[in-house]
Amino acid sequence: MEEKQNIENETKGLPTPILVGIAVAVLLVIVLVVVFGRSEKFKPVDAGMQATEFTLPDLKGQMKSLKDYRGKVVFLNFWATWCKPCREEMPSMQEVYTTLMGQKFEILAVSIDKDGAEVIEKFVKEYGLTFPILHDRKGVIKEVYKTTGVPETFIIDQNGVIAEKIMGPRDWRDERNLKIILELLKNGPKSPEEYKKGKRQKANG
Amino acid sequence: MILSLMFFDMAYWFYLITAILYIGNWIFRRDWIGSTATVMTFIALFANTMILVARTFESGHAPFSNLYESMVLFVWAMAIGYLVMEFKYKVKVVGAVVMTLAFIAMIAASKLPYRFQSIERLNPALQSIWLEIHVFTTFIGYAGFAIAFGLSIMYLVKNRMEERGAKVSLIDSFPQSSVLDELSYKCIMWGFPFLTTGIITGAYWANNAWGTYWSWDPKETWSLITWFIYAAYLHARVTRGWRGKRAAWLSIIGFLAVIFLYWGVSFVLPGLHAYA
Amino acid sequence: MEKIEKQEVKILQTIGDKIWAFFNSLKLTLTVLLSLAVVSIIGTVVEQGKPLEFYAKTYGERISSYVLTLGFHDMYHAWWFFTLLVFLAANIIVCTIDRFPQKWKASLEKRVDVAPQFIKNLGNSASFTVNTINGGDVFSVKNRVIEILKKKRYKIKNTDVSDGAAVFAWKGTAGRFGSDIVHVSLITILTGAIIGSFFGFKDYISINENETVNAPKSNFQVRLDKFWLDYYESGEIKQYNSQLTVVENGKDVLSKKIWVNEPLKYKGVWFYQSNYGMAYDRIKEARLVLKDKKKNQIIGEPFVVKWLEPFKIPGTNLAVNLAGFVSDFGFDEKTKQIYPRSPEHNNPAIQVIVYDNEKPISGPWLFLNYPEIFATIPNTNYDLIFMGYQGLQYTGLSMTKDPGTNIVWIGSIIMALGFILAFFIFNKKVWGRIQKAENGVDIYIGGMINKNKIMFEREFSEITACLKTEVTQK
Numbered sequence: 042m043e044e045k046q047n048i049e050n051e052t053k054g055l056p057t058p059i060l061v062g063i064a065v066a067v068l069l070v071i072v073l074v075v076v077f078g079r080s081e082k083f084k085p086v087d088a089g090m091q092a093t094e095f096t097l098p099d100l101k102g103q104m105k106s107l108k109d110y111r112g113k114v115v116f117l118n119f120w121a122t123w124c125k126p127c128r129e130e131m132p133s134m135q136e137v138y139t140t141l142m143g144q145k146f147e148i149l150a151v152s153i154d155k156d157g158a159e160v161i162e163k164f165v166k167e168y169g170l171t172f173p174i175l176h177d178r179k180g181v182i183k184e185v186y187k188t189t190g191v192p193e194t195f196i197i198d199q200n201g202v203i204a205e206k207i208m209g210p211r212d213w214r215d216e217r218n219l220k221i222i223l224e225l226l227k228n229g230p231k232s233p234e235e236y237k238k239g240k241r242q243k244a245n246g
Numbered sequence: 247m248i249l250s251l252m253f254f255d256m257a258y259w260f261y262l263i264t265a266i267l268y269i270g271n272w273i274f275r276r277d278w279i280g281s282t283a284t285v286m287t288f289i290a291l292f293a294n295t296m297i298l299v300a301r302t303f304e305s306g307h308a309p310f311s312n313l314y315e316s317m318v319l320f321v322w323a324m325a326i327g328y329l330v331m332e333f334k335y336k337v338k339v340v341g342a343v344v345m346t347l348a349f350i351a352m353i354a355a356s357k358l359p360y361r362f363q364s365i366e367r368l369n370p371a372l373q374s375i376w377l378e379i380h381v382f383t384t385f386i387g388y389a390g391f392a393i394a395f396g397l398s399i400m401y402l403v404k405n406r407m408e409e410r411g412a413k414v415s416l417i418d419s420f421p422q423s424s425v426l427d428e429l430s431y432k433c434i435m436w437g438f439p440f441l442t443t444g445i446i447t448g449a450y451w452a453n454n455a456w457g458t459y460w461s462w463d464p465k466e467t468w469s470l471i472t473w474f475i476y477a478a479y480l481h482a483r484v485t486r487g488w489r490g491k492r493a494a495w496l497s498i499i500g501f502l503a504v505i506f507l508y509w510g511v512s513f514v515l516p517g518l519h520a521y522a
Numbered sequence: 523m524e525k526i527e528k529q530e531v532k533i534l535q536t537i538g539d540k541i542w543a544f545f546n547s548l549k550l551t552l553t554v555l556l557s558l559a560v561v562s563i564i565g566t567v568v569e570q571g572k573p574l575e576f577y578a579k580t581y582g583e584r585i586s587s588y589v590l591t592l593g594f595h596d597m598y599h600a601w602w603f604f605t606l607l608v609f610l611a612a613n614i615i616v617c618t619i620d621r622f623p624q625k626w627k628a629s630l631e632k633r634v635d636v637a638p639q640f641i642k643n644l645g646n647s648a649s650f651t652v653n654t655i656n657g658g659d660v661f662s663v664k665n666r667v668i669e670i671l672k673k674k675r676y677k678i679k680n681t682d683v684s685d686g687a688a689v690f691a692w693k694g695t696a697g698r699f700g701s702d703i704v705h706v707s708l709i710t711i712l713t714g715a716i717i718g719s720f721f722g723f724k725d726y727i728s729i730n731e732n733e734t735v736n737a738p739k740s741n742f743q744v745r746l747d748k749f750w751l752d753y754y755e756s757g758e759i760k761q762y763n764s765q766l767t768v769v770e771n772g773k774d775v776l777s778k779k780i781w782v783n784e785p786l787k788y789k790g791v792w793f794y795q796s797n798y799g800m801a802y803d804r805i806k807e808a809r810l811v812l813k814d815k816k817k818n819q820i821i822g823e824p825f826v827v828k829w830l831e832p833f834k835i836p837g838t839n840l841a842v843n844l845a846g847f848v849s850d851f852g853f854d855e856k857t858k859q860i861y862p863r864s865p866e867h868n869n870p871a872i873q874v875i876v877y878d879n880e881k882p883i884s885g886p887w888l889f890l891n892y893p894e895i896f897a898t899i900p901n902t903n904y905d906l907i908f909m910g911y912q913g914l915q916y917t918g919l920s921m922t923k924d925p926g927t928n929i930v931w932i933g934s935i936i937m938a939l940g941f942i943l944a945f946f947i948f949n950k951k952v953w954g955r956i957q958k959a960e961n962g963v964d965i966y967i968g969g970m971i972n973k974n975k976i977m978f979e980r981e982f983s984e985i986t987a988c989l990k991t992e993v994t995q996k
């Protein structure tokens with residue numbers, strides 16, 4: 042449909058080769074920035090990466106930060122009251138917590154329930170949980186940790202580096218599943234590369 | 247998975263530049279801005295295509311299995327539809343509206359929770375070629391309706407100006423309202439059969455998977471609601487008193503129904519169709 | 523007498539006419555379509571098919587009474603929803619019957635000899651004169667016109683008239699009937715849907731492995747030969763599969779592997795892989811072992827006992843029969859009944875009958891989680907330890923029979939054809955009149971299209987431009 046109206050054929054402005062040059066430069070910049078500058082942000086959060094700092098309220102409304110627990114081995118678990126495997130996993134988590142009481146170990150169970158704290162309170166009472174429960178009601182932190190479901194657990198070492206990421210529920214009473222936690226408690230933190238290697242070995246073995 | 251997410255990031259910026267260029271072309275009316283805009287659309291479309299290609303290799307199935315992937319397909323179809331329209335009718339002013347809509351769609355996709363962006367294995371019910379045909383045809387339909395939506399808004403604005411005899415230079419550069427009317431009709435002439443095919447192939451898939459081709463679940467019902475509205479549009483164009491403005495309103499309401507059908511049903515209403 | 527009858531007939535005719543006029547209206551089409559849309563929206567906001575108490579709870583007593591009286595809780599089966607559909611169908615049928623004959627006649631009509639004024643009045647029209655010097659004679663100009671139109675794939679009819687020639691070109695007539703075909707297809711689909719809702723049924727059966735069940739409302743049985751799951755490398759479930767055999771009159775007539783999206787069809791009944799589970803009241807086999815109580819040592823090798831198949835323990839006079847199973851042991855004090863507390867295998871227990879020299883001596887329940895309880899075999903030094911078991915899978919199949927489905931698919935294919943005609947094939951007509959003039963020839967050319975006028979304007983100006991250049995150049 043011909044635009045018969047008032048489009049003036051103004052060729053005022055920069056000459057074509059310069060325009061093309063500018064356009065190509067802009068495009069290249071975007072591509073390079075994305076590929077080399079921002080590629081980290083596309084990678085899933087995994088073993089070997091620094092655990093992102095966060096602050097969330099507990100069930101009493103008190104704010105708790107991840108950095109408060111630096112120096113301890115942190116078991117960061119994302120869960121929800123409506124998630125059946127999470128409910129099955131909780132008793133074993135409580136057992137581990139009781140067993141390791143006194144050692145430099147902490148469990149932070151972050152609930153992504155959209156309901157209020159009362160629902161979670163009820164659940165916590167029913168299961169007799171004594172470890173800290175945090176509430177990520179808006180789901181912001183779960184996005185930061187790029188979780189794709191519940192339950193998901195991150196074992197974070199004394200330096201704040203993620204030692205292992207576990208998707209799905211585990212029977213935490215099983216010694217095999219506790220291996221990394223016990224190692225960290227005994228021998229202290231390892232290097233990020235060792236965590237990455239451990240993940241690859243697990244994937245291949 | 248990283249490759250497709252990187253292409254998405256690139257396409258996101260490319261579509262932003264494209265929208266800015268078309269708006270610039272509309273306001274400043276320089277040929278070179280318009281030409282650059284068209285070239286930029288091609289580049290954005292290429293990056294968009296690469297998202298889909300990369301996604302296919304990363305996931306092992308057609309790249310329309312969830313809300314994130316289908317949004318990418320939606321923008322892709324919109325860009326192609328617009329380029330065809332621009333090629334045949336030379337209406338770059340329309341690009342200002344359509345490519346802005348495309349960029350808004352990219353924004354919406356980028357705000358989706360991470361679990362939509364990550365690759366997930368198809369569960370047993372989703373493993374069917376009819377599903378893939380269903381999603382594909384439906385989204386081509388949505389893209390047609392989206393472009394028609396933009397055109398209908400432009401029609402109402404231009405029509406108002408023409409009726410009042412006013413002279414607003416920015417709206418002067420819009421094509422005549424009769425042209426806008428016919429172009430939106432053409433878009434719906436593409437959108438409607440594709441939506442219908444989408445509904446029918448969806449029913450065929452449901453029949454193969456669960457034994458019922460229609461169960462009045464919210465998603466199915468809303469697709470029928472959308473279908474009723476666009477069917478009304480097609481008939482309005484040949485009914486006295488319903489041509490022009492009222493038809494344009496139906497096209498606009500129809501697309502609002504599409505938005506609810508696409509996003510609202512999954513997040514607001516309960517039901518079987520929670521994924522796509 | 524006759525006058526009264528005539529009057530009655532007249533009244534009936536007037537009523538009939540009024541009804542016909544009511545349905546013969548595009549305004550009605552718009553009203554019905556938009557009403558269906560609004561009504562359907564309500565049906566998605568109000569949850570459908572829930573028990574009546576749900577609505578009282580959700581909306582309060584007063585509003586829920588409106589909801590229930592108006593049938594909003596079962597919208598799509600309400601009588602007035604059905605009425606709206608009937609109106610739509612009647613609307614389609616009446617409009618089609620009313621307009622089709624005219625359309626058909628008009629499409630057959632190919633008027634070639636039309637007056638120049640007719641051509642001038644057409645939406646797209648042009649006229650110009652060609653001088654004889656430039657080759658302006660009726661015959662050659664007429665042929666040029668025909669050539670150009672033929673190249674654009676028009677069909678041509680021409681005649682010679684007293685002062686020149688007339689040409690009529692057309693294409694895409696079928697496009698006019700696209701809407702009629704779509705309308706017919708809609709009626710077909712509605713018919714299929716109605717047949718299905720009256721004569722079809724839907725049910726659900728679950729079959730344990732190696733079990734045969736009667737298919738409801740049919741005279742054959744279905745046996746599950748095997749059920750298994752396929753997995754992705756990452757561990758998630760990829761597919762549920764069942765190997766089914768249809769048994770009729772005692773004979774295996776059809777055996778097929780089905781999975782989700784791949785059903786089995788027999789005598790118009792379809793079986794779909796819906797879900798699966800582990801039976802809570804029986805198992806395939808159990809693994810047991812004998813233990814010497816005094817020495818606290820395992821004796822011999824663990825042995826496998828199959829469901830309901832007595833097994834003679836080697837090296838002894840004992841035999842074991844696996845006679846009962848519950849997935850989650852529960853005991854009702856009042857009725858003294860053993861029952862499964864849940865279908866989950868939380869506290870699995872088996873009942874075994876122990877025989878000594880073929881005489882039954884005990885029938886205890888053994889618990890997987892508490893193997894010591896009741897384990898002692900009387901009059902022996904042995905404990906019977908329950909070590910493990912293999913559960914029995916069952917497959918969950920949904921079954922349907924719907925004689926209307928194929929009609930719906932046929933209607934859909936017809937609809938697709940209708941869409942192609944309605945939206946992609948346009949009926950274009952071009953008339954040309956070549957008349958002798960003083961110094962040459964006058965050409966009048968004009969055309970019309972049934973929709974998409976602007977697109978045709980371009981095509982038409984291409985034709986006229988082409989014609990102008992061709993005839994003004996010799």
